[in-house]
Amino acid sequence: MIFWEIAKRNIRIHLLRSSLAMLGIVIGVVAIASMGILGNSMVLSVSDSLRTVGDSVIVTPHAGGGGGGFGGGGGSSSALVITEQDYQQIKRVSAPNIAIPVLQTTDRLKLGVGKDDLVAMIYGIDPEDMPDFFILESGDYSRSSSGCLVGSTFAKDNNVKVGSRITVGTDGNKGTLRVTGIIEERGMAFDVSTDSAVVATQDWFNNAYSRNDYDKVVIKVKNLDDITAVKEAIEKQMNRRDETVDVMDTRKVMESIFEAFGQITTFVSAIGGISMLVAGVSILNIMMMSVTERIKEIGIMRSIGAQRKEVMSMFLYEAMILGVVGSIIGGILSLLGGYAISSLMLQTTEYLFVPSSLIHIVYGMVFGIVICLICGIYPAWRAANLNPIDALRHE
Amino acid sequence: MVFRDVVKVYPLPAGDVVALDGVSFRVDRGEFISVMGPSGSGKSTLLNLMGCLDTPTSGDIYISGTRIGDMSDAELTSLRRDRIGFIFQYFNLFPLLNIIENVTFPMMLKTGKGVDPERGREVLRAVQLDDKLFTHTPTELSGGQQQRVAVARALINNPDILLCDEPTGNLDSKTGAGIMDLMTDLNRKGTTIIMVTHDPNIAEYSKRTIRIADGRIVS
Numbered sequence: 001m002i003f004w005e006i007a008k009r010n011i012r013i014h015l016l017r018s019s020l021a022m023l024g025i026v027i028g029v030v031a032i033a034s035m036g037i038l039g040n041s042m043v044l045s046v047s048d049s050l051r052t053v054g055d056s057v058i059v060t061p062h063a064g065g066g067g068g069g070f071g072g073g074g075g076s077s078s079a080l081v082i083t084e085q086d087y088q089q090i091k092r093v094s095a096p097n098i099a100i101p102v103l104q105t106t107d108r109l110k111l112g113v114g115k116d117d118l119v120a121m122i123y124g125i126d127p128e129d130m131p132d133f134f135i136l137e138s139g140d141y142s143r144s145s146s147g148c149l150v151g152s153t154f155a156k157d158n159n160v161k162v163g164s165r166i167t168v169g170t171d172g173n174k175g176t177l178r179v180t181g182i183i184e185e186r187g188m189a190f191d192v193s194t195d196s197a198v199v200a201t202q203d204w205f206n207n208a209y210s211r212n213d214y215d216k217v218v219i220k221v222k223n224l225d226d227i228t229a230v231k232e233a234i235e236k237q238m239n240r241r242d243e244t245v246d247v248m249d250t251r252k253v254m255e256s257i258f259e260a261f262g263q264i265t266t267f268v269s270a271i272g273g274i275s276m277l278v279a280g281v282s283i284l285n286i287m288m289m290s291v292t293e294r295i296k297e298i299g300i301m302r303s304i305g306a307q308r309k310e311v312m313s314m315f316l317y318e319a320m321i322l323g324v325v326g327s328i329i330g331g332i333l334s335l336l337g338g339y340a341i342s343s344l345m346l347q348t349t350e351y352l353f354v355p356s357s358l359i360h361i362v363y364g365m366v367f368g369i370v371i372c373l374i375c376g377i378y379p380a381w382r383a384a385n386l387n388p389i390d391a392l393r394h395e
Numbered sequence: 396m397v398f399r400d401v402v403k404v405y406p407l408p409a410g411d412v413v414a415l416d417g418v419s420f421r422v423d424r425g426e427f428i429s430v431m432g433p434s435g436s437g438k439s440t441l442l443n444l445m446g447c448l449d450t451p452t453s454g455d456i457y458i459s460g461t462r463i464g465d466m467s468d469a470e471l472t473s474l475r476r477d478r479i480g481f482i483f484q485y486f487n488l489f490p491l492l493n494i495i496e497n498v499t500f501p502m503m504l505k506t507g508k509g510v511d512p513e514r515g516r517e518v519l520r521a522v523q524l525d526d527k528l529f530t531h532t533p534t535e536l537s538g539g540q541q542q543r544v545a546v547a548r549a550l551i552n553n554p555d556i557l558l559c560d561e562p563t564g565n566l567d568s569k570t571g572a573g574i575m576d577l578m579t580d581l582n583r584k585g586t587t588i589i590m591v592t593h594d595p596n597i598a599e600y601s602k603r604t605i606r607i608a609d610g611r612i613v614s
Contacts, residue, residue, distance in 0.1 A: 009491040300487045305476020
């Protein structure tokens with residue numbers, strides 16, 4: 001159709017100003033899409049690393065109260081502990097799910113003669129419970145009490161291999177551990193974060209730090225639907241008179257994390273949306289310019305028989321071309337930008353090429369085109385409703 | 396075309412301006428008429444009414460037997476497109492379109508789709524424009540050539556009436572005479588022509604002259 005052709009040619013002869021207006025749309029699309037992609041990728045990446053712990057209920061000593069019983073021996077990092085008696089109660093109400101007691105502290109480690117000391121988290125866990133927690137990337141679970149597992153990041157950073165020896169404590173006063181296995185990367189976790197830690201046996205830990213109690217209890221819930229029931233049962237049992245423990249349901253925590261991420265993504269995308277509105281104003285501006293410069297031409301068209309809606313369509317085509325071309329360029333750049341940001345910030349692009357990420361590019365593009373059309377409506381309407389006689393006389 | 400007691404009043408804040416005050420005349424098929432008068436006499440108003448760009452305040456105007464007083468904008472527009480050919484003083488070609496596209500533009504409006512450029516070429520040859528100019532843009536043509544293209548554009552939909560507003564006003568006398576010869580030729584072949592001018596030499600090409608002063612026909 002001839003009006004489409006005229007719209008195209010008008011953009012071409014005003015290429016510079018059309019490109020500048022289009023640039024605004026490109027930036028708007030990129031802002032919305034890349035923010036959306038980044039947010040979504042982060043949610044996916046966090047949910048991937050948290051998925052393994054979404055099935056846990058974690059019991060810790062109540063932070064505000066007086067702790068439980070006699071605990072708090074020698075090397076304990078905290079005075080707040082869960083006593084053996086408390087643990088037995090928790091174990092009973094959690095059955096048939098497994099309740100795993102965990103000991104933890106931070107101490108100096110030495111990885112060989114002449115090497116610097118480093119400080120790391122040390123966990124004490126019953127070797128029988130280890131397979132419920134960890135998947136090994138190499139080696140085997142500890143059989144002797146002085147065997148230990150190390151996290152993958154710890155192993156990589158300190159060049160630790162199966163068979164390496166680790167001396168624990170200031171001047172090695174806590175003894176020496178032998179590495180029997182390396183734990184596969186687990187990511188951020190609520191129960192135990194092993195990636196940069198050492199996991200010793202419970203026996204060794206009790207001896208080394210003179211402990212007979214626990215720092216927390218992790219209950220692995222077999223059926224996810226039971227998770228709330230288990231949590232409530234523990235709370236009912238343990239906090240009947242006083243608040244002795246805090247009970248955390250990891251799935252709840254994950255849900256609120258995802259919700260927060262979702263809100264952040266929406267918020268940041270909305271900021272991108274503002275840049276799109278600014279772009280819309282510049283489209284409105286050049287469309288008004290385009291109408292004003294062509295008043296006479298509109299008058300000629302109208303006088304030789306172009307209908308109002310045909311004149312209107314000509315200007316809407318122009319706005320649409322700017323919107324569609326700008327949005328396509330923006331979409332392509334968002335894909336490239338998303339790729340760059342993902343690989344820089346998340347070290348992986350696996351979360352980019354999934355529908356929930358790519359949909360943000362579609363959102364950005366659709367928003368760009370819609371904004372252009374909306375901003376084209378008023379100028380087009382004005383052009384269509386010019387009085388042909390006045391327009392014809394316009395110089 | 397028939398005008399019967401046509402009055403056109405422009406309401407202005409300073410008071411109403413009567414541009415046409417009871418004008419009646421009749422133009423038959425095949426006539427060649429010139430409309431003359433000083434500026435401010437109502438010439439332009441008359442031309443706008445004849446071209447269906449405006450409707451009268453009172454009185455009746457019939458174009459090809461159709462009364463235009465109560466027509467909607469869309470109907471008037473269709474009437475202009477199908478029945479009337481416009482020729483302007485400043486040619487008024489579309490700079491974004493080439494010659495063939497300019498000429499076939501009204502036909503595209505009428506059919507709502509693309510048009511065989513051969514039809515454009517035919518009409519352009521009829522107004523004696525050189526074939527090799529057909530794909531040029533209007534600014535690459537001389538004034539006389541542009542006006543020939545404008546005539547071709549006005550003729551493409553086979554209008555009942557050709558309305559010309561000072562068709563030679565922006566041309567030198569020799570080129571103007573060429574355009575007038577073309578008009579005479581078209582009229583001889585049956586086209587009704589109404590031409591507004593203030594140049595008596597140009598008016599001589601017509602067969603009848605309507606003189607207008609202060610919104611009334613004086614002869």
